[in-house]
Amino acid sequence: MIDLVAKSPAAGLLPVTVGASTLSEQPVTQIYSIAPFKGAHVSTALKKAVGLGLPNVGGSKSEDGVEILWAARGQYFLIGAKPPPLPAAITDQSDAWCTVALTGENTDHVMARLCPLDIASMEHGDVARSLVGHMSAIIVKRKGGVTLMVFRAFAKTLVHDLQTAMRSVTAQATLPD
Amino acid sequence: MRINCPICGDRDRREFYYLGAADYLNRPAEGDLDGIHKYLHIRENPAGVTKDLWHHESGCSSWLVVERNATTHEIHSVTLASEVAK
Numbered sequence: 239m240i241d242l243v244a245k246s247p248a249a250g251l252l253p254v255t256v257g258a259s260t261l262s263e264q265p266v267t268q269i270y271s272i273a274p275f276k277g278a279h280v281s282t283a284l285k286k287a288v289g290l291g292l293p294n295v296g297g298s299k300s301e302d303g304v305e306i307l308w309a310a311r312g313q314y315f316l317i318g319a320k321p322p323p324l325p326a327a328i329t330d331q332s333d334a335w336c337t338v339a340l341t342g343e344n345t346d347h348v349m350a351r352l353c354p355l356d357i358a359s360m361e362h363g364d365v366a367r368s369l370v371g372h373m374s375a376i377i378v379k380r381k382g383g384v385t386l387m388v389f390r391a392f393a394k395t396l397v398h399d400l401q402t403a404m405r406s407v408t409a410q411a412t413l414p415d
Numbered sequence: 416m417r418i419n420c421p422i423c424g425d426r427d428r429r430e431f432y433y434l435g436a437a438d439y440l441n442r443p444a445e446g447d448l449d450g451i452h453k454y455l456h457i458r459e460n461p462a463g464v465t466k467d468l469w470h471h472e473s474g475c476s477s478w479l480v481v482e483r484n485a486t487t488h489e490i491h492s493v494t495l496a497s498e499v500a501k
Contacts, residue, residue: 295422295423295475296423296424310474310475310476311422311475311476311477313476354426354427354429354430355426355427366423366474367423367473367474367475367476368426368430368473368474369429369430369473374472374473
């Protein structure tokens with residue numbers, strides 16, 4: 239039998255550091271989409287099973303390496319754990335997303351070139367669906383940066399777009415007056 | 416142009432997709448050929464307040480009914496289409 243080698247979405251592309259900002263790929267882990275059926279309550283059962291209930295719109299919860307993100311209207315992403323059977327549409331999307339972390343003091347400026355949101359006004363743990371370049375993305379504000387999730391097939395474009403913005407921001411910051 | 420999504424808040428126009436008149440929410444009865452013809456082809460084209468369907472495609476994926484003024488570009492209200500179509 240052939241042993242296939244699993245590759246992470248941004249394998250060979252990251253990490254990259256330009257000036258004060260660093261872009262690195264986050265390890266591939268379990269990602270489950272949970273879309274509760276109309277009127278169904280899943281939060282209590284979920285909390286019992288994985289220790290976390292559903293977050294508010296635009297929010298997230300995390301504990302012991304498990305995280306749950308608001309991902310869209312009526313949709314949540316459970317990361318790092320498998321959900322129990324729930325009255326919800328549950329899909330395993332573990333290999334469908336490319337997750338990267340952008341860190342450094344330039345983060346807000348780099349994001350300002352690519353994203354219509356004001357990242358600086360987001361609080362730690364805030365989640366937003368928006369655009370990065372032309373890609374639909376999940377944006378999570380972190381301490382000292384952001385985590386970005388785009389569809390796996392966009393990994394190379396995401397790295398290219400971010401790297402270009404990182405270079406440009408760094409270059410402008412180091413230009414003589 | 417910015418649209419205040421009831422779920423995500425004030426967002427840039429880039430995140431939204433425009434479908435057309437909010438009349439699309441009022442489907443004619445099955446078999447009503449005249450109704451279907453009007454539903455598909457006959458549209459008011461007011462120079463003033465108009466209601467349109469927008470999709471927050473790069474945001475929360477909600478369908479929205481946006482009431483705006485076609486001459487001044489002012490946006491009067493944004494409602495979830497699911498609330499309007501109830």
